[in-house]
Amino acid sequence: MPHSDLQSFLTVLEGCGQLKRISAKVDPILEITEIADRVSKSPAAGDVSPPPTDPVHGKMGGSALLFENVEGSSMPCAINVLGSYERMRLALGCGTFEELADRVQQLVKPEIPTTLLAKVKKLPELAKMAGFGPKVVRSGICQQVVKTDDANLMDLPIIQCWPDDAGRYITFAGMYTRCPNTGTRNVGMYRAQVLGPKETAMHWHLHHDGARHHRAHVAKDQPMPLAIVLGGEPVLTYAATCPLPPDVSELLFAGFLNGKGIELVPCKTIEMDVPANAEIVIEGLVHPTEKVMEGPFGDHTGFYSLADMYPRFQVTAITHRTDPVYPTTIVGFPPQEDYYLGKATERIFLPLLKTLIPDIIDYDLPMFGAFHNCVFVKIRKEYAMQARKVMHSIWGAGQMMFSKLIVVVDEHVDVHDEQDVLFHVGANWDPQRDSEIVQGPLDILDHASPYYGAGSKMGIDATRKIEGEGVVREWAEPIAMSEKIKQLVQKRWSDYGL
Numbered sequence: 001m002p003h004s005d006l007q008s009f010l011t012v013l014e015g016c017g018q019l020k021r022i023s024a025k026v027d028p029i030l031e032i033t034e035i036a037d038r039v040s041k042s043p044a045a046g047d048v049s050p051p052p053t054d055p056v057h058g059k060m061g062g063s064a065l066l067f068e069n070v071e072g073s074s075m076p077c078a079i080n081v082l083g084s085y086e087r088m089r090l091a092l093g094c095g096t097f098e099e100l101a102d103r104v105q106q107l108v109k110p111e112i113p114t115t116l117l118a119k120v121k122k123l124p125e126l127a128k129m130a131g132f133g134p135k136v137v138r139s140g141i142c143q144q145v146v147k148t149d150d151a152n153l154m155d156l157p158i159i160q161c162w163p164d165d166a167g168r169y170i171t172f173a174g175m176y177t178r179c180p181n182t183g184t185r186n187v188g189m190y191r192a193q194v195l196g197p198k199e200t201a202m203h204w205h206l207h208h209d210g211a212r213h214h215r216a217h218v219a220k221d222q223p224m225p226l227a228i229v230l231g232g233e234p235v236l237t238y239a240a241t242c243p244l245p246p247d248v249s250e251l252l253f254a255g256f257l258n259g260k261g262i263e264l265v266p267c268k269t270i271e272m273d274v275p276a277n278a279e280i281v282i283e284g285l286v287h288p289t290e291k292v293m294e295g296p297f298g299d300h301t302g303f304y305s306l307a308d309m310y311p312r313f314q315v316t317a318i319t320h321r322t323d324p325v326y327p328t329t330i331v332g333f334p335p336q337e338d339y340y341l342g343k344a345t346e347r348i349f350l351p352l353l354k355t356l357i358p359d360i361i362d363y364d365l366p367m368f369g370a371f372h373n374c375v376f377v378k379i380r381k382e383y384a385m386q387a388r389k390v391m392h393s394i395w396g397a398g399q400m401m402f403s404k405l406i407v408v409v410d411e412h413v414d415v416h417d418e419q420d421v422l423f424h425v426g427a428n429w430d431p432q433r434d435s436e437i438v439q440g441p442l443d444i445l446d447h448a449s450p451y452y453g454a455g456s457k458m459g460i461d462a463t464r465k466i467e468g469e470g471v472v473r474e475w476a477e478p479i480a481m482s483e484k485i486k487q488l489v490q491k492r493w494s495d496y497g498l
C-alpha cells in the first residue's frame with residue numbers, strides 16, 4: 001500500500017491514468033505555472049469517485065504532470081502530484097480519509113488526556129511503541145550523487161511561479177531542522193527563494209517550528225544546519241504540511257501513515273538525518289544573524305505576500321539519486337494542489353477536533369475561505385448560546401484560532417453544501433443579535449487585518465434560536481411535506497406520467 005519514493009508513486013499514477021508526461025520544451029519561468037494552473041482547475045483524470053463531503057471539487061484536479069524537458073536543466077520536474085482527492089488518497093494509501101481518521105483516533109483512544117494537544121502529544125509515544133519511528137540506515141538512493149564544491153542550485157528546474165514573484169522558489173520540499181537544546185527534529189514545508197548558485201532566503205512564519213529552531217540557534221550565535229528534502233515517501237510531503245503541535249514529530253507521523261518507520265541517512269556535510277529514499281537533498285547552514293530581502297511571493301491566499309527580511313541559507317552540498325525527479329507546486333487562487341492537502345487534514349483531524357469540542361458533529365473549510373478565512377460548523381444544539389461556546393472553543397484550538405469567520409448551523413444542515421449553509425444564515429441570523437465579533441491572532445498572510453497577524457474575527461450563529469437567546473416572539477417553523485403524502489406520491493409516481 002505505501003509508496004517507497006516519489007518515482008515509484010509516479011509510476012503508480014501513470015498506471016491508473018493519473019499522470020501526463022510533457023516532452024515539449026517548457027520554460028521554468030511562469031510557463032509551468034500557467035500549464036499547471038489550467039490543469040489543476042480542470043476535471044480529474046482517471047476514474048474518480050468524489051467524496052460525499054465535496055462532490056464538486058472531488059471531481060477536479062486534472063492529472064499529475066511530469067515535465068521531461070525543462071529549459072536550463074537536465075532534471076524532469078513533477079507538479080500537481082497530490083492535486084486531487086484520488087491522488088491524495090493514493091499517496092496516503094487509504095480508501096477514504098475517514099478510514100485514516102479512524103486509525104488516528106484508535107491510536108489515541110486508549111489514553112485519557114482531555115485536551116486535543118495532550119491527545120496529539122501522545123502520538124509520538126504510541127507511534128514509537130508500534131514501530132513507526134524513523135530508523136537510520138547506512139546508505140540511500142538520495143546520495144547516489146554527491147556534489148559539494150560543484151553543487152549548484154541552477155542545475156535544478158526551480159520554477160518562478162507568478163509574474164511579480166521576486167524570483168525562483170523551491171516550493172514542495174520538507175525543511176529538516178533540529179532544536180539545538182533538545183535535539184528534537186522538525187519537518188516543515190516552507191518556501192525558499194533562490195538567490196544564487198549556493199544561496200537562498202529561508203521563509204517561515206514566526207510561529208513555525210523551523211523559525212523556533214532558528215531562534216534557538218540565534219540565541220547561541222550558531223549557524224543552523226538545515227536540509228531541504230525533495231521527494232521521498234509521498235506521506236512525508238503530507239506530514240510536512242500537517243498542523244501537528246510543536247515537538248510532535250512529522251517523521252513519526254509519516255511513519256505511522258506509511259505503516260513502517262521512515263529510513264534516514266546522515267547528511268554528508270551537516271549534522272542532520274534525511275530520508276534515504278529522497279530524490280534530491282540540499283544541505284546547508286542558515287546564518288544566525290544575516291538577513292536578506294525575501295518576496296514578494298504569490299501565496300495560497302490568492303494574493304502576493306509582501307517582501308520582508310529573512311535569514312540567509314548557504315548551500316554546503318547537493319546530493320541526489322542518479323536520475324532524480326524534481327517535485328514542485330504552485331499556490332494561488334484555489335483550487336490548487338494545497339486545497340487537497342488541506343481537505344485531507346480537515347477529514348483526518350475531525351475525530352481529534354471532536355474530542356476537544358464534543359458539540360461538533362462535522363465541519364467544512366470551504367474552498368473560497370483559503371484555509372483560514374471561513375469555517376462551517378454543524379452542532380447538535382442542546383442549550384442557549386451553545387454556538388458561541390463552540391466559536392470560542394475553535395478560536396482556542398491550535399491553528400483553528402486563525403479562523404476569521406465561523407458559521408455555526410444546526411445538525412440537519414449540510415455543512416459541505418455552501419448553499420445550504422448560507423440559506424440558513426440568511427434565514428436564521430439577526431446580524432445584531434447573532435454575531436459575535438472578537439479580537440485575536442490572525443494568519444500573518446491576512447492582508448485585510450489592521451495589524452500584522454492580529455485583528456478581528458466573527459462568528460455567525462445560524463442555528464434555530466431558543467429560549468435564552470434573545471427571542472421575544474414565536475420562531476417560525478420550516479416548511480416540509482408530511483411523510484404520509486411523500487410516501488403516497490412516491491408510490492403513485494408512475495401514475496402521473498412525469
Ligand SMILES: [Mn+2]
Nearest residue numbers: 186209246247
Ligand atoms: Mn512541527
